[in-house]
Amino acid sequence: MRKNTIDIITLGCSKNLVDSERLIRQLELNGYHVTHDSENPQGEIAVVNTCGFIADAQEESVNMILELCQAKEEGRVKRVYVMGCLSQRFMKELGHEIPQVDKFYGKFDWTELLSDLGKVYQHERQYERSLTTPKHYAYLKISEGCDRHCAYCAIPLITGRHQSRSMEDIVAEVEHLVSKGVKEFQLIAQELTYYGMDLYGEQKIAELVERISEVKGVKWIRLHYAYPMNFPWELLKVIREKKNVCKYLDIALQHISTKVLANMQRHVNKEDTYELIERVRKEVPDIALRTTLMVGFPGEGEAEFEELKEFVRWAKFDRMGAFAYSEEEGTPAQKKFKDEVSEEIKQQRLNELMNLQQSISAEVQAQKVGKILKVIIDRKEGEYYVGRTEYDSPEVDPEVLIPVNNGTLRRGCFYDVEIVDSDDFDLFGKIHI
Numbered sequence: 001m002r003k004n005t006i007d008i009i010t011l012g013c014s015k016n017l018v019d020s021e022r023l024i025r026q027l028e029l030n031g032y033h034v035t036h037d038s039e040n041p042q043g044e045i046a047v048v049n050t051c052g053f054i055a056d057a058q059e060e061s062v063n064m065i066l067e068l069c070q071a072k073e074e075g076r077v078k079r080v081y082v083m084g085c086l087s088q089r090f091m092k093e094l095g096h097e098i099p100q101v102d103k104f105y106g107k108f109d110w111t112e113l114l115s116d117l118g119k120v121y122q123h124e125r126q127y128e129r130s131l132t133t134p135k136h137y138a139y140l141k142i143s144e145g146c147d148r149h150c151a152y153c154a155i156p157l158i159t160g161r162h163q164s165r166s167m168e169d170i171v172a173e174v175e176h177l178v179s180k181g182v183k184e185f186q187l188i189a190q191e192l193t194y195y196g197m198d199l200y201g202e203q204k205i206a207e208l209v210e211r212i213s214e215v216k217g218v219k220w221i222r223l224h225y226a227y228p229m230n231f232p233w234e235l236l237k238v239i240r241e242k243k244n245v246c247k248y249l250d251i252a253l254q255h256i257s258t259k260v261l262a263n264m265q266r267h268v269n270k271e272d273t274y275e276l277i278e279r280v281r282k283e284v285p286d287i288a289l290r291t292t293l294m295v296g297f298p299g300e301g302e303a304e305f306e307e308l309k310e311f312v313r314w315a316k317f318d319r320m321g322a323f324a325y326s327e328e329e330g331t332p333a334q335k336k337f338k339d340e341v342s343e344e345i346k347q348q349r350l351n352e353l354m355n356l357q358q359s360i361s362a363e364v365q366a367q368k369v370g371k372i373l374k375v376i377i378d379r380k381e382g383e384y385y386v387g388r389t390e391y392d393s394p395e396v397d398p399e400v401l402i403p404v405n406n407g408t409l410r411r412g413c414f415y416d417v418e419i420v421d422s423d424d425f426d427l428f429g430k431i432h433i
Contacts, residue, residue: 005033005043007077009068010132011061012051014139014188014224014395016084020049021129023083023110028130030119036132041071044078047113052086052158055326061086062098069100083110085158107158108144127173134378136412137184137220137394138177142170142208146190147197148227150254151265151333152297152325155190162191164199167208171215178217183412184376185212186222186393193226193235206234213242219414220244220376222393226251228276229267236283246390249280250290250319256311257304260297265332270307277315288391290319295353296346297325298337305349312356318364319397320357324350358424365398365422372432375400375417377409385409387417389427398425406431 006027010020024034035043046068050061061084071077079102087094088107095104105113114121131138145159174185187209189195196204212221223239226249239245255261258269268276280287293308300308312320324346327339375387378394384401387409392398400417402409409415409431417429 002033002042003044004031005035006045006047007035007038007041007043008047008049009037009041009064010049011064012049012053012057012085014186015141015190016049016051017132018129018139018141018188019084019107019110021132022126023047023049023113024130024132025125025128026111026114026121027119029122029125029128030114030117034130041068041077045081045117046071046077046079047081047083049110050082050084050086052084052089052154054323054328058086062094065094065098065101069098072100081105081113083107083113085155088158089154127169128176131177131180131182133394134411135181136376137186138182140170140174140177140185140187140212141165141189142187142192142195143189147194148191148229149265149332151263151336152294152328152331154328154331157330159190162194162198164195164197164204166199167204167211170208171211174212174215174218178215181412183217184220184222185218186224187212188224191225191227192223193230193232203230203232205232206238209235209238209245210242213238213244218244220246220390222246222248222250222390224250224393228253228273231276233279233283236280239287240284247284247287248290248391248393249284249287250393251276252292254292254294255297255300255304255308257300257307260299260304263299263333263337264294264297273311274314288318289315290393290397291315291317291321293320293322293353294325295322295349296341298333298340300341309353309356312353312360316360316364317357318391319361321396322350322353322357361398362422362424365425365427368419368427369422370419372416372418373400373427373429374414375402375429376414377402377411379411380404380409387415398427400427400429402429402431 027034051057068080083105087104091104111121143164145162146156147162327334373389377387379386387400416432418432419427419429421428
C-alpha cells in the first residue's frame with residue numbers, strides 16, 4: 001500500500017472519464033499521487049466512478065466495488081469511495097447492500113470527497129483536467145443532463161435536465177488543452193444537438209463547433225451523440241466547410257420501425273429517419289456516420305426486426321453499435337410495457353444485426369484501399385504503429401495499422417498514409433512518400 005496515493009477506476013462512457021480527469025486534477029492540486037484504471041490498485045484510497053445505464057454496466061460496476069471491498073478487507077486498500085451514475089441512482093440501496101464502502105457520492109456531489117479528505121476543492125480550477133487519454137486528444141463535455149425522456153433511458157433520472165456550459169467556458173477549456181498539446185477533440189454530451197437551448201433559447205451547436213474550430217492549434221473536431229429530432233441543419237454546413245471539423249457524425253437512431261420508435265418516445269418515425277440520412281449524406285457526401293441501435297424493445301416483433309435489418313442494409317453505416325433492451329427501474333418503458341421479448345431472442349437478434357454490420361463494415365473498409373488518407377498516430381503496438389483517420393473516433397472505431405519497418409513515426413503526429421489492405425474493420429497502410 002502506497003501512502004498518499006489514490007487509485008481511480010472509471011467505468012462506463014467518456015462523459016464519466018471527463019469527471020474522473022477533473023477529480024484527478026483536484027486531488028493532484030492537493031498533493032496526492034493518483035493512478036487511473038490500475039490493474040493492481042495499491043493506493044491507500046480507491047475511488048470507483050460507476051456506470052448505471054443498463055444492467056450489464058451496473059453489474060460491472062457492482063463487481064468492481066465488491067472487488068475493492070475485498071481488497072480493503074485484506075488490508076490492501078484503506079478506504080473505498082464510490083461515485084458516478086450508479087451511485088447517484090441507487091445510493092441508499094448500495095449503502096445497505098455494501099456497507100464496506102466508506103462513502104457513496106452522487107453524479108455531481110463527488111466534489112465533497114475533497115472536503116471529506118480534509119482538502120480544498122478549487123472551484124476556480126474546476127475545468128482543469130489531468131488527461132488519462134494520450135496527450136494529443138481529449139474528450140470535451142459541453143453539457144450535462146438530458147431533456148429527451150426516451151422511454152427506455154434512465155439517464156434523465158440520474159443526471160436531471162439538460163444544462164449547457166457557456167460557449168466562453170468551453171472555448172477557454174479548449175484553449176487551455178491546446179496549450180498542453182491537445183490537437184484533437186471529441187465533443188460529447190448526452191444530447192449534443194440540444195446544446196444551447198437552456199442558455200440561449202435556441203440550438204447553438206453549429207456556432208459552438210465553428211468557434212472551437214477557429215482556436216489556433218485545433219486540428220480535428222469530432223461530434224458524438226446527436227439526436228435525430230429537430231436536427232440543426234446548419235451544423236452540416238460547418239462540418240462540410242471547416243477543414244478541421246471531421247466528416248463524422250455519431251447519431252443514435254435506436255430503431256427504424258415507426259411503431260417501435262413511438263413506443264420508445266423518440267418523436268421521429270421511419271420516414272423522418274430515412275430523410276435525415278439522405279439529407280446528411282447529400283450535404284456532406286463523404287461523411288462517416290456512426291449510430292447505435294437497440295433490439296428487443298417492447299413492440300418489436302419479427303416484422304419490425306426485419307424492417308430494422310432492411311434499414312441497416314440500406315444505410316450502410318460506416319460504424320454501428322447495438323445492444324439488447326434491458327428493463328430499467330423507474331423508466332417510462334418499465335412502467336408502461338411488459339418486457340415481452342425473451343432474452344434468447346434478443347441475443348439472437350443482436351447477433352444477427354451485428355453479423356450483418358460486419359459484412360457492411362468490410363465492404364465500407366475495402367472501398368478505402370488505394371486511397372491516401374490523413375492519419376494520426378495513437379501508439380505503437382507490436383509490429384505496428386496504430387493510428388486513426390478522421391472517420392475514426394478513439395476506443396470505439398476501427399484503426400489503421402502501419403508496419404514499424406515503414407520508419408519512425410511519432411505519437412500524436414499526422415501522416416499521409418496509403419491504404420493497401422483492409423479486413424472487416426481495420427485498415428492496413430504504408431506511409432505515402
